[in-house]
């Protein structure tokens with residue numbers, strides 16, 4: 306396996322987590338470059354996390370032909386422009402969730418990447434975690450019988466954080482936290498949604514802060530999803546079946562998986578595979594895809610990224626949560 310040169314765009318909170326994962330993958334991934342809007346911030350970050358190159362602008366990073374993979378760690382509203390910059394320079398990209406601010410942007414970005422034969426994928430780490438397959442195997446085995454309801458909640462009090470409350474940054478609980486609940490439902494109950502009932506309480510800034518979502522599937526199953534950026538922390542998922550239930554602690558990065566029968570007896574608690582911090586799995590998936598010459602990851606194909614973006618557009622449209630840049634004049638970027 307070739308050691309790929311990885312670079313980070315934007316040096317905020319999640320960039321530090323990714324840097325720790327990259328450092329832990331030494332031998333397979335090289336901590337190559339760091340770009341910030343401030344050269345000084347890039348230098349400080351590079352020193353702390355042992356990156357070789359620094360750039361005082363995102364453009365400089367995109368222009369560097371030595372970069373094999375760019376990880377985009379900026380706020381949601383910037384993902385489209387930042388990823389587009391990379392794709393147009395032929396750089397492979399791993400874009401943080403939410404992939405873009407809306408489905409129109411996602412569709413356009415995917416089109417550009419396919420047209421330019423450039424690798425592009427979404428950094429929704431949960432999809433790449435090996436623990437996800439444990440739940441899939443349990444369901445396949447039939448240990449809880451026929452699964453019929455799914456519950457998920459991810460709530461963290463983050464409404465004081467600008468990235469969360471500012472509509473210009475595509476804030477809101479849904480794109481940041483709620484998308485993990487949509488992901489949990491999508492992974493285990495699919496996307497054949499016949500009907501949606503939902504409601505959201507908004508902040509004064511106009512973004513959604515507390516969301517309740519009910520999905521009614523074509524096969525009769527049901528999911529109840531909750532997210533809040535004013536209360537919490539709550540982070541759990543549950544799948545109930547005719548013969549028992551599966552509980553998951555930390556639905557973004559599974560900390561525990563427990564299986565109970567209908568009498569409440571604990572049947573199984575599978576071990577969670579070891580990890581650096583969980584972010585390494587999406588990087589390794591990119592390495593494998595790049596090596597195989599693919600333009601997307603099997604763990605999170607473009608079609609699924611688009612599906613989740615479309616689900617979020619539909620919910621925001623029902624709630625009247627519209628970002629200031631989603632105007633008619635911006636054409637393809639408007640909410641669908």
Ligand SMILES: NC(=O)c1ccc[n+]([C@@H]2O[C@H](COP(=O)([O-])OP(=O)(O)OC[C@H]3O[C@@H](n4cnc5c(N)ncnc54)[C@H](OP(=O)(O)O)[C@@H]3O)[C@@H](O)[C@H]2O)c1
Nearest residue numbers: 315316317318319320341342346378379380381401402403
């Ligand atoms: N996978 C996960 O577990 C996880 C967890 C948290 C967040 N995230 C995702 O990671 C992304 C970033 O979140 P974060 O918490 O790391 O955010 P953050 O701490 O605010 O950092 C974002 C960085 O983006 C850059 N940036 C570029 N344009 C900006 C603008 N107009 N306003 C503010 N910052 C701007 C800044 O870096 P420079 O100025 O240095 O360029 C900033 O440090 C989001 O997509 C979020 O959903 C994922």
